[in-house]
Amino acid sequence: DGPVIIVGAGHGGYQVAASLRQAGFSDRIRLINDEAHLPYQRPPLSKAYIKGSAGPESLMFRPEKFYHDQTIELIAGRAVSIDRAGRKLLLASGETLPYGHLVLATGARNRLLDLPNANLPDVKYLRILDESEALRKIIPSKTRVVVIGAGFIGLEFAATARIKGLEVDVLELAPRVMARAVTAEVSEYFEARHREAGIRIHLGVQATSIEAENGKVTGVSLSDGRHLPADLVVVGVGVLPNIELAAEAGLPVAAGIIVDEYLSTADPNISAIGDCALFASPRFGGSLRLESVQNATDHARCLAARLTGDKKVYDGHPWFWSDQGDDKLQIAGLTTGYDRVVLRGDPAKKAFSVFCYHGDKLLGIESINRAGDHMFGRRLQAMNRSITPEQAADESFDLKSALA
Ligand code: FAD
Incomplete structure (x- = not known):
């Protein structure tokens, strides 16, 4: 046609x-x-x-x-x-x-920041290759970045900037990082890991203005009255x-x-x-x-x-990943709407999964450095099966047996 x-x-x-x-x-x-x-x-x-x-x-x-x-x-x-x-x-x-x-x-x-000075050259966004390239080029000449937004992209960039030797402050309006997307357990883990890496995270605050001198960014003012010096601002406030x-x-x-x-x-x-x-x-x-x-x-x-003639209802199984510093987060399923979570593994050992349930129904699994749990979650979903919260919490329960 x-x-x-x-x-x-x-x-x-x-x-x-x-x-x-x-x-x-x-x-x-x-x-x-x-x-x-x-x-x-x-x-x-x-x-x-x-x-x-x-x-x-x-x-x-x-x-x-x-x-x-x-x-x-x-x-x-x-x-x-x-x-x-x-x-x-x-x-x-x-x-x-x-x-x-x-x-x-x-x-x-990108959702653009509606603040004074938000269109200066040292205020950057991260959606397309040209923006990433521009950031990569200027990072060596910068010392302090303020990242606005602690979603996936803000935190991924913050971790990378820190590895590259920058001083990093992250601002987030919500009371925890990645609040819209992950459980409190996962937010808490990543917040701690980023802090250990030397990133300063400021929760429950908003940027109110970007300060500049002669067109160069000098810092960011916060809704709680504080001021953070910076020569680079990276905005990750959604799309x-x-x-x-x-x-x-x-x-x-x-x-x-x-x-x-x-x-x-x-x-x-x-x-x-x-x-x-x-x-x-x-x-x-x-x-x-x-x-x-x-x-x-x-x-x-x-x-x-x-x-091409094979009409079918879209019925994909959602999954996602985010790499932040040395940690890999993987999500199988859609975890929104859970009323109960069960941990498998140990956050202190930097390897655990959060199984999210609504009642007895498994909605999804957030895994940190536990690729096996993630793959299990995707296969389980594809089979339209579940395991009980008790089985999920019991490390001696063999996940593979649920797929047999
Ligand atoms: P896009 O990939 O955004 O492509 C849309 C294209 O359409 C763009 O090139 C745009 O310029 C073009 N376009 C728009 N309007 C027009 C027009 N009128 N005419 C012509 N062209 C037009 N997802 C994950 O699962 N894991 C990750 O770790 C992850 N990391 C990410 C990191 C970054 C920095 C970003 C930005 C996204 C990340 N994502 C990740 C999300 C993922 O990349 C997107 O969900 C995915 O790219 C969506 O694909 P899309 O084809 O719908 O849109």
Whole structure:
């Protein structure tokens, strides 16, 4: 039915293109890329990439030859509007591209800090390769960074900056780190580990202004009246899904582009996947918008299957990871809504898992340096099975027996 056009060449967009070809899709595939790089992996941007010295090519999913060989047309540009009646996509260049099916994989963008001096060059964000590259370049000339926001990206960056020798202060409005995403047990562990590494963490406070002299950042003032000196500020206060293209085309949006359990928008010729999509989830009951590589990649595979004749409800099993300093956090399942947690392993030994239950139902597992527990959790979920809280807490209980 005509070409598939994919808007956004991030994790989701790249994967739809690759999976379509794998499934034998033979029509044109055009991938609209508004970043000046081949499609690349985002997670290392706040971790290994800043720490190391490997070039941008180390992040690419595939070399240029892949797109050529697979006849995936990478189109440099930005989509600015959709003509749904005419089934055409308009690019900022003025070019109009007809589509049979349009995939919105537009991701999310940084939520910007609305403070005086927040647009100075020494106030940085971390979403795209160019931002990570810019940070990597200036870190050697900096001595003190204030990180605003103790979410995953803020903490990953803070740990990296500390390893790179900077003085690091982290500000967080919530009473604990990563409060929206993990249990108190995991917050407490990471807070302690970052403090041990020499990072100062300030909870329950907000930045009220950024001070500067002659255009150079000199510090950050806090809501409790304190002032922290700094020559660099890194902001990690969350993201906003890129829904405008869909909204302006009259497609329903809320906290994301609204799609059904097949990832279709209200227009059968347009789908949305990844960070930008608010999808109906029969498994979890209700709508979800997730920000993870698993979500973007599994959405992409499900959509590619539908577009090649294998229509099925999206029913991916969420999982996530975050590397902070020497610690690896892995999450299997969705842990929100738990009313009881059970620990397996020992935080003092830097290896434990938090099993999250609602009643007797296992919702998910947060593992720290316990990859085996994490893999167990993913396999258990895939089998739609559970173990009891008593079994989870009992280290002599053999997890493998639950998978047999
Ligand atoms: P994106 O990868 O954001 O891609 C969207 C693309 O669309 C972007 O290139 C954007 O520029 C482009 N675009 C937007 N609008 C237009 C337009 N109008 N025209 C053309 N192009 C457009 N997840 C994990 O699971 N584990 C991790 O450890 C982890 N670490 C992360 C670290 C960082 C620093 C960041 C930023 C994210 C991290 N994530 C991690 C989250 C993960 O990277 C995202 O969930 C994932 O990239 C989402 O994929 P996506 O395709 O939906 O969006």
